[in-house]
Amino acid sequence: MELVAGAKMRRVVSMTMDSRHYSGSVKSIVEDIRPMINQRAHPLLYGCKEAEHTILVVAASDRGLCGSFNAQLVKKCAEFLKSRTEPVKIVTVGKKVELPLQKLGAQIMASFPSISNAPSFDRSKSVGQMVYDEFLSRKADRVFVCYSDFKSTITQVPTIVQLLPIIPEEELSGGTCKENFKEDDIREEMSDAEKIDYDRSRMSKYPNDYTVTFEPTPQYVLDHLLPRLIDTRLYQAMLESAASEFSSRMMAMRSATDSANEMLDNLTFTFNQARQASITREISEISAGKAALEN
Numbered sequence: 001m002e003l004v005a006g007a008k009m010r011r012v013v014s015m016t017m018d019s020r021h022y023s024g025s026v027k028s029i030v031e032d033i034r035p036m037i038n039q040r041a042h043p044l045l046y047g048c049k050e051a052e053h054t055i056l057v058v059a060a061s062d063r064g065l066c067g068s069f070n071a072q073l074v075k076k077c078a079e080f081l082k083s084r085t086e087p088v089k090i091v092t093v094g095k096k097v098e099l100p101l102q103k104l105g106a107q108i109m110a111s112f113p114s115i116s117n118a119p120s121f122d123r124s125k126s127v128g129q130m131v132y133d134e135f136l137s138r139k140a141d142r143v144f145v146c147y148s149d150f151k152s153t154i155t156q157v158p159t160i161v162q163l164l165p166i167i168p169e170e171e172l173s174g175g176t177c178k179e180n181f182k183e184d185d186i187r188e189e190m191s192d193a194e195k196i197d198y199d200r201s202r203m204s205k206y207p208n209d210y211t212v213t214f215e216p217t218p219q220y221v222l223d224h225l226l227p228r229l230i231d232t233r234l235y236q237a238m239l240e241s242a243a244s245e246f247s248s249r250m251m252a253m254r255s256a257t258d259s260a261n262e263m264l265d266n267l268t269f270t271f272n273q274a275r276q277a278s279i280t281r282e283i284s285e286i287s288a289g290k291a292a293l294e295n
Contacts, residue, residue, distance in 0.1 A: 148245070
C-alpha cells in the first residue's frame with residue numbers, strides 16, 4: 001500500500017505543480033484587469049459586507065488509512081463553523097468527512113465523490129457549477145473551500161480560502177445581501193458586439209495605460225475569465241488535497257510497516273528469551289538430578 005500510494009502521489013503532485021502555474025497566472029490577470037472596471041457591474045466581484053448565507057466546500061477523501069488527513073480537515077472546518085455567525089451549508093467532496101461534520105451539527109447540502117482516484121478538471125466542474133449557480137441566485141453570499149495545502153511529503157496544511165466573491169471578504173464594503181448588485185442590467189440584453197461597444201464607451205471615461213493591451217475590452221475579458229477562474233481554483237484545491245491524501249497514506253503505511261517490523265523483532269526477542277529460559281531450566285533440572293544420584 002505504501003508503494004501504490006507513493007506511485008499515485010508522484011503523479012498527482014506533478015499535476016498539482018503544473019496546475020499551480022496556470023491557476024496563479026489566471027488569478028494575476030484578473031487582479032490586473034479588476035481595477036479597470038466598475039466592480040459593482042459584475043456579481044462575482046462584489047458582495048455584501050455582512051453575509052447571511054455561506055457555503056463551505058470540503059475536499060477530503062473517500063478512503064481511510066491515510067493518517068490524520070481527514071481528521072485535520074474536520075478540525076479546521078469545526079474552527080470555521082465556530083467563527084461564523086451566519087448559517088453555513090457544507091458541500092463534501094469525499095465521504096470520509098460527512099459523518100464527523102454531521103456530528104458537529106453541520107448541514108450537508110450536497111455530497112460528491114472524491115476526485116483523488118481519477119483527478120480531472122471535468123470532474124471538479126460539477127461542484128464549481130453548483131456553487132456558482134447558488135452564488136448568482138443569491139442563495140449564498142460567501143463560498144469558501146477547505147482543502148489540505150500540499151507543502152511537502154511530510155507537511156500538509158489544512159487551509160480555508162474564499163472562493164466567491166473573488167474580492168477578499170475584508171475588502172468588501174457597502175450594499176445589502178438582498179439588493180441587485182449588477183448596475184448594468186441593460187448590458188445583459190445586448191449581443192456580444194453591442195457589449196463590446198458599450199464597454200468601450202464606458203472605459204473611455206476612465207483612461208488607463210493598460211486598456212489598449214486588452215482586446216476586446218477588460219469587461220468582456222472578465223466575463224469569460226471569471227467563471228474559468230472559479231473552476232480552476234476549485235480544481236487546484238482538489239488537486240492539493242489529493243496530493244496531501246496520498247502523501248499521508250504513504251507515510252501512514254510506512255509507519256505501519258515500521259511498527260509491524262518492530263513488533264516482530266520484539267516478539268522474536270521475547271520468544272527467544274522464553275526458549276532460553278526453558279532450556280536453562282531443563283539443564284538445571286538434569287544437573288540437580290545427576291547430583292542427587294551421585295550423593
